[in-house]
């Protein structure tokens with residue numbers, strides 16, 4: 087999708103997000119989230135647009151570009167790179183790990199031929215790790231888009247992935 091997004095689409099999405107959430111620093115995460123929702127990630131052009139909108143004429147200051155990239159990189163729900171149509175989030179924390187998380191992670195990596203943060207060449211899948219999503223009692227856990235899968239075994243992974251064919 088990335089190469090198909092025009093500058094005017096990005097400008098319009100940023101403008102709408104800024105109008106909705108306001109021109110202040112507290113709104114940075116909601117603005118970035120709106121843009122991420124619109125395009126599946128936060129394009130670099132959107133970062134530049136957000137800076138323009140949040141320019142503070144009184145102090146003649148812009149939000150630092152690095153700050154925006156840091157925010158967009160820090161949160162699991164945001165990405166600065168195009169993601170696949172389906173994003174698999176694997177919980178990597180200890181409670182899931184001790185009940186077999188590593189075998190799930192290895193199966194996903196091998197099956198999709200991806201490492202953490204990578205996307206398949208056809209942009210179907212992105213695989214990322216995430217921290218605890220509060221479902222430790224049914225670990226190991228993965229999220230595919232908004233679908234939750236718990237009590238996983240490696241044998242279940244092929245069937246689950248096929249549901250998204």
Ligand code: FES
Nearest residue numbers: 177182218221222
């Ligand atoms: S540790 Fe995996 S959901 Fe809590």
